[in-house]
Amino acid sequence: MAIEERPALRAHPEVRSGCDTLGGRYLRSFWQPVFHTADLAPGQATPLHIMGQDFTLYRGDGGTPILVDARCPHRGAQLSAGWVDGDTLRCFYHGWRFGADGACLEQPAEGSAFRDKVGIRSYPARDYLGLIFAYLGGEASPGSADAPELPRYPEFDRSAGFIEVDSYFRACSAFQNLENALDMSHVEFVHHDNAASFTGIGSGLQLAANESTWGVTYRYTRPDGAVRVQQFGMPNIFYMTALPTDAEIGWQESLFWWVPIDDTKHMQFSLHRVPATGAAAASIRARRERRRTTIDLAHQDLCDRILAGELRLRDVDPERVDLVRLQDDIAQIGQGRIADRDRERLGRGDVGVIAIRKLWQRELNALERATPQTEWRRTPDIVPSAWMLDGTARLTGRDAATASAPDIVDVRPHVEVEVQLRALRRTGALAESD
Numbered sequence: 001m002a003i004e005e006r007p008a009l010r011a012h013p014e015v016r017s018g019c020d021t022l023g024g025r026y027l028r029s030f031w032q033p034v035f036h037t038a039d040l041a042p043g044q045a046t047p048l049h050i051m052g053q054d055f056t057l058y059r060g061d062g063g064t065p066i067l068v069d070a071r072c073p074h075r076g077a078q079l080s081a082g083w084v085d086g087d088t089l090r091c092f093y094h095g096w097r098f099g100a101d102g103a104c105l106e107q108p109a110e111g112s113a114f115r116d117k118v119g120i121r122s123y124p125a126r127d128y129l130g131l132i133f134a135y136l137g138g139e140a141s142p143g144s145a146d147a148p149e150l151p152r153y154p155e156f157d158r159s160a161g162f163i164e165v166d167s168y169f170r171a172c173s174a175f176q177n178l179e180n181a182l183d184m185s186h187v188e189f190v191h192h193d194n195a196a197s198f199t200g201i202g203s204g205l206q207l208a209a210n211e212s213t214w215g216v217t218y219r220y221t222r223p224d225g226a227v228r229v230q231q232f233g234m235p236n237i238f239y240m241t242a243l244p245t246d247a248e249i250g251w252q253e254s255l256f257w258w259v260p261i262d263d264t265k266h267m268q269f270s271l272h273r274v275p276a277t278g279a280a281a282a283s284i285r286a287r288r289e290r291r292r293t294t295i296d297l298a299h300q301d302l303c304d305r306i307l308a309g310e311l312r313l314r315d316v317d318p319e320r321v322d323l324v325r326l327q328d329d330i331a332q333i334g335q336g337r338i339a340d341r342d343r344e345r346l347g348r349g350d351v352g353v354i355a356i357r358k359l360w361q362r363e364l365n366a367l368e369r370a371t372p373q374t375e376w377r378r379t380p381d382i383v384p385s386a387w388m389l390d391g392t393a394r395l396t397g398r399d400a401a402t403a404s405a406p407d408i409v410d411v412r413p414h415v416e417v418e419v420q421l422r423a424l425r426r427t428g429a430l431a432e433s434d
Contacts, residue, residue: 014360015175015338017260018052019136022364024260027051027235028137031150032259033269034125035132036167038410039421040065045089047080047425051136052262055123056080060087065132066100069120073104079120126150129157129271130165130408153255153271155383161275162407164288167267168325169420171300174236174258174266176332176339181230181238181256182209182352184220190327204348209355214378216359218352226387232356234363234376241386242272249274249284251386261423264337272411288411295413297321303329322413 013022034050035057045058047070054070056079064087072079077093084090088105090097097106102122104115124135124147135147156163170177180186188201200223208219216232231239236258241251253273260266276284297320305311307330316326346354366373412420 012341013364014357015173015263017174017263022368023360024051025137026360026364026367027260028135030137030235031126031133031135031147032236033131033257033267034067034134034259035065035424036165036410036412037065037127037130037132037408038165039417040132043084045080045082045084047078049261049424049426050134050267051260053136056089057125057132058084058089060084060100062087064100065125065127067123067125067134068098068100068102072096073118073120074107129153129163130410131269131271151378155253156255156271156273156406158404159273159275159406160277161273161281162285162409164270164272164274164409164411166270166272166411167420168322168412168416169261169265169267169300169423170325170329170332171265171337172333172335173263173338174260176335177266177268177328178236178238178258179353179356180328180332181240182216182218182232182356183350184218184228184352185349186331190331191324193323204351207349207351209352211355211359212382214376214382216352216355217382218355222387228384228386230384231378231382232352233378233382234359234374239378239382239384241384242270249276253384265423267420267424285409288409292411292413294319295322296415298415298419299326299329300419302326303333306330307334322416 014026016023017027018024019028028051032051034048035046040046040057040059042059042061042063045056048055048057048067056068056070057065058068058080059065061084066087066089068079068089070079071077072091072093074091074094074096077091079089079091079098082090082092085097087100088097090106095106095108096104098120099105100122102120104112104118104120106112107115126133128150133150135150138146184201184207185204188199201220206221206223208221210217210219212231214231215234215237218230218232220228222228228241230241233239238254238256240254240256242254242256253275255271257269258266259269274281274284297316299321302311302316302321303326306313313326313330316323363373
């Protein structure tokens with residue numbers, strides 16, 4: 001049965017991301033990261049496919065990211081194949097030129113006779129902490145969309161140390177990854193070899209999920225009373241202590257966004273706050289830079305082989321792959337590209353999953369009925385916390401009031417960059433050939 005025809009999807013609109021779906025409309029009412037700042041040079045244009053929709057993303061000569069429709073209104077040519085002229089974009093086919101606001105400025109063969117009657121849509125876009133954020137909501141008409149203020153995260157804006165910017169592509173519904181974050185009981189099994197894992201972690205009786213002014217506060221209490229607190233922000237943000245991938249850093253104070261490419265593929269964009277300075281910072285940064293090259297196996301390809309029975313996880317060299325991502329690939333993609341929820345049997349360990357589904361269903365019901373939706377806001381006390389791990393340095397301390405703007409460091413393995421750019425740029429004829 002085709003994706004569009006499955007009854008389960010009609011019952012769960014939150015897994016849909018197109019602009020004509022409830023889930024897609026709700027996501028579009030929030031700013032979303034869509035690309036890495038480092039991947040868009042001044043004067044460069046690129047195709048972008050995000051949330052089931054094609055766009056052209058380019059950076060003007062002045063350095064500002066600009067997001068507009070994918071195609072020229074003349075005869076449908078792909079605008080990203082054209083060239084950037086100042087902060088304007090000229091179509092490759094017949095040279096029609098458009099401003100950053102989407103207005104048609106020139107029609108060479110027509111003497112610009114009716115340029116005032118045509119245009120493309122422009123969407124607000126901003127560089128922030130190494131990512132390009134876009135607001136895709138508002139009215140679908142030529143010109144710029146009205147947008148709320150871009151949310152800021154003061155703990156990351158000003159911090160002693162540096163910020164790692166990261167991301168990856170995963171070939172399943174973004175909602176499966178979102179729910180995985182509010183499912184601590186999987187850690188004991190999927191990530192059993194991680195420094196943060198232990199027998200009984202995520203036991204259902206010790207889990208709690210409570211609505212906050214931002215979304216959900218998710219809490220696990222160890223038998224000895226130590227607590228790990230994670231914060232989920234509606235509709236698709238997680239402020240958390242992520243599983244360790246570096247012995248010196250330990251828990252990673254992180255912001256995650258899960259953004260659909262379409263209903264069956266998504267990106268996770270990540271920021272990691274590393275409050276280390278001096279020699280400690282230099283050592284960590286050098287180690288992370290080496291890791292970008294040492295990891296030369298795409299976890300996505302290995303996952304496909306494991307799920308096809310061609311490879312075993314224990315036979316994979318953990319030095320050559322991001323093991324945490326591969327483990328989560330196997331679990332989440334193993335559910336199906338879009339999990340069949342009608343076959344699920346949820347339990348006490350799924351309190352986080354149940355909580356976030358209820359919030360999404362409530363908000364989508366309000367959107368469908370045109371009744372007021374919750375105005376989510378994060379207050380200063382909505383922060384994550386966790387117990388210390390043996391053998392890790394205490395790289396902590398919220399010092400936004402006194403620290404300067406931190407360095408932004410891209411830590412994506414080079415093989416990951418290649419995979420995600422192929423996925424994000426797969427628009428138009430390329431996508432139709434899949």
